[in-house]
Amino acid sequence: MQVVVPFAAGEPKTRLADALARDERREFARAMLGDVLSAIRATGRVPAVLTTSRIDVDAPQTVDSRPLTPAVNAVLDEEGTTAIVMADLALATPAALERLFSSAGDVVLAPGRRGGTNALVARHPEFRVDYHGTSYLDHLRIARTIGASVAEVDSHRLATDVDEIADLAEVLTHGDGAARDWLLDAGFSLSVTDGRVDVSRER
């Protein structure tokens, strides 16, 4: 099984612009990518990065400047069984990824918050992705159309893609890799307001 990690090299994590400067978003995104690659390697698999432009990374990379959906579908056109794992799953552990990789099903989906699909395994030759909007429901529909069986991986760690400020609290609470270290070094910490967890930053 090939494991592919798409990465938007140009202007990553724009929804974090209120919390992080542009260079910081780039550094943080790279830290998350490194954590995801490490977690995949710890399952015994060799990840490849599918990046919008060449980056300095210790992994095989394919450059495709197109948006996510056509770039991933070009991979699915050429490869057999393929796993697609998003680069911002800073909470991903080898155990959570192993559940994804080893689940039976022509298509295995790890839903993300807000209708997304944060990771998947495609074993059916006709399965193609559509990441826009309600991609989880779209992927269910696509699988049904081609007669592919579907398994769902129910994982908070895989459901948590980090792209809003509130998600940083998840990294500080449940992360244990470079992304969490980066946030701590940048002065972020957990805070509690009205009994709810948030992040605050010391500058």
Next chain:
Amino acid sequence: MQVVVPFAAGEPKTRLADALARDERREFARAMLGDVLSAIRATGRVPAVLTTSRIDVDAPQTVDSRPLTPAVNAVLDEEGTTAIVMADLALATPAALERLFSSAGDVVLAPGRRGGTNALVARHPEFRVDYHGTSYLDHLRIARTIGASVAEVDSHRLATDVDEIADLAEVLTHGDGAARDWLLDAGFSLSVTDGRVDVSRER
């Protein structure tokens, strides 16, 4: 194992006040409670409701008007192995709950978003809860203090407590019970704005 579902009967789901009127919030909270009780029963266990005031529900109930933490700790004072499952886990399935109930560990924690603890199993006689703020981290600390082993249940379904408008999209996407039906009947549907999933309401 006793399975206890705490329920705030008075003024439920105040964070949904922008989306739902008071009576609607009460109805919706009751629909979610019903779904949680059904999912627990489908694992072969008999749930009991720990409610702040008497409600009309088809399950044994204990009334305790105190806040969540002392009310749950009063249960833990008296019972042996006990599971505590929040009443707003509208995505909970029997499979997700079975993973919780059957995980080995003196304390089993199912983290919620934003530092919460959405479900747990307490098998250690000295374990007590503290639901305020970063309860997940507090529960890890409490377990460490008493020398209790801890297991984590990594479940998106159990991590998703429904208390903000954004969470309604999760119910519409992944739910299949009375809470989802209630939202559909109330005119809610998924909508996509800027490639992101949201809910909108037709009145």
